[in-house]
Amino acid sequence: MIREVQDEILRLKKEKDVCILAHSYQTPDITEIADFVGDSFALSKMAAGAENKNVLMCGVRFMAETAKILSPNKRVYLSHVDAGCPMAQQLSPESLAQMKAKEPDRVVVAYINTTAALKELCDVCVTSSSAVKIVSSLPEKKILFVPDCNLGRYVQKQCPDKDIKLYNGCCPIHNGASIEDVAIAKIRYPNALLLVHPECREEVCENADYIGSTSGIMQYAEKSDAKEFIIGTENSIIAHLQYKCPDKKFYHLSQRLVCTNMRLTTLYEVLSVLKTIGDSDNENEIIMTGEQIELSRKCIDKMLQLG
Numbered sequence: 001m002i003r004e005v006q007d008e009i010l011r012l013k014k015e016k017d018v019c020i021l022a023h024s025y026q027t028p029d030i031t032e033i034a035d036f037v038g039d040s041f042a043l044s045k046m047a048a049g050a051e052n053k054n055v056l057m058c059g060v061r062f063m064a065e066t067a068k069i070l071s072p073n074k075r076v077y078l079s080h081v082d083a084g085c086p087m088a089q090q091l092s093p094e095s096l097a098q099m100k101a102k103e104p105d106r107v108v109v110a111y112i113n114t115t116a117a118l119k120e121l122c123d124v125c126v127t128s129s130s131a132v133k134i135v136s137s138l139p140e141k142k143i144l145f146v147p148d149c150n151l152g153r154y155v156q157k158q159c160p161d162k163d164i165k166l167y168n169g170c171c172p173i174h175n176g177a178s179i180e181d182v183a184i185a186k187i188r189y190p191n192a193l194l195l196v197h198p199e200c201r202e203e204v205c206e207n208a209d210y211i212g213s214t215s216g217i218m219q220y221a222e223k224s225d226a227k228e229f230i231i232g233t234e235n236s237i238i239a240h241l242q243y244k245c246p247d248k249k250f251y252h253l254s255q256r257l258v259c260t261n262m263r264l265t266t267l268y269e270v271l272s273v274l275k276t277i278g279d280s281d282n283e284n285e286i287i288m289t290g291e292q293i294e295l296s297r298k299c300i301d302k303m304l305q306l307g
């Protein structure tokens, strides 16, 4: 049955000229039919280089918005209309405007996991893999880092010469992994290396053998001579890793590392959205004005320039 749905998706994708992007946290039945699989910003760049007229992002809303910002002349769709990112929605543009008014001398550095509306007010964006490099290369010393305090704290430690003020946001999924989870996993799997995402809490990162983006974790595990790994990021990547490295063993750090928003997209959902591509008033389509795209693109361009 899955194979039949995948075949129909591939047929429609060709007929409707769609580039399908799947974030690494999507399930294997979806990544198998995608043109590109990866971290959110890498996907948006891939879509911008693709020749298709339409883009379907299997992920969450800020990712589809980023794809639209980088591909303003394409029609961009989100795989599930309710798939948001709780972290991206934690800080409103109004609250950020108030923070900026209180400390106008701070450069606002925004994690890419922010809404397009928030990006309009930020000076430069970062991804989890480029954050340290970009913050270090900024000439300014005083920085306001939004919205993820865990990633911000990780950057703070790597850039001690900077005065970084953190907003108190976080990814509720990664932040849910605790030091107790680390202790239990290390007892259960004493020979395994612990690989974690910098969205995890400070005390979890302090016990890790490697800290990096989802792509970074996957590359590290693939290249490492070690045979066992405890994975401290969204649990779906364990299936992808197990497929790529059948001779290695992968364990989850916590059963709670599951992003329910990412799980809203199913293979059937992908098929039903594909059927509606091209329809007018499509609720899955990302609609932004030229001005919104131009304003939110500035901090992404600055990231590309510095990164």
Ligand code: SF4
Binding pocket: 060, 084, 085, 086, 087, 088, 113, 171, 172, 173, 174, 234, 259, 260, 261, 262
């Ligand atoms: S894992 Fe966290 S940061 Fe990623 S989409 Fe889910 S809530 Fe947002």
